[in-house]
Amino acid sequence: MELLNPLNDAQFPGRTVSYTDTAGATATWNAGPQGVMVWSTTPCYVVVGEGVTATTASTPIPAFTPIPFIVPQGTGGQWRVSAIRVSDNGAIYCRPVN
Numbered sequence: 001m002e003l004l005n006p007l008n009d010a011q012f013p014g015r016t017v018s019y020t021d022t023a024g025a026t027a028t029w030n031a032g033p034q035g036v037m038v039w040s041t042t043p044c045y046v047v048v049g050e051g052v053t054a055t056t057a058s059t060p061i062p063a064f065t066p067i068p069f070i071v072p073q074g075t076g077g078q079w080r081v082s083a084i085r086v087s088d089n090g091a092i093y094c095r096p097v098n
Contacts, residue, residue: 028078033096042090
């Protein structure tokens with residue numbers, strides 16, 4: 001199993017956002033990280049990218065299980081993580097990694 005390296009806290013801090021039946025989205029990060037580790041307090045749907053908003057068609061993840069996502073290359077602009085609940089409100093915690 002390959003280990004993921006957290007990035008500099010000052011440039012790429014961890015972020016948290018709450019979600020309900022309306023998607024929540026983290027504040028943005030600058031381009032650079034290859035991935036982001038995401039975990040949640042309840043099952044939810046997650047999407048990662050530039051200006052994204054999660055829907056029920058996004059990737060479902062279980063609660064309390066860190067899941068690595070690749071950060072799409074996009075335009076090289078700022079990117080974020082968005083989540084929406086499966087059935088219960090919750091929060092996601094996100095940490096950029098390489």
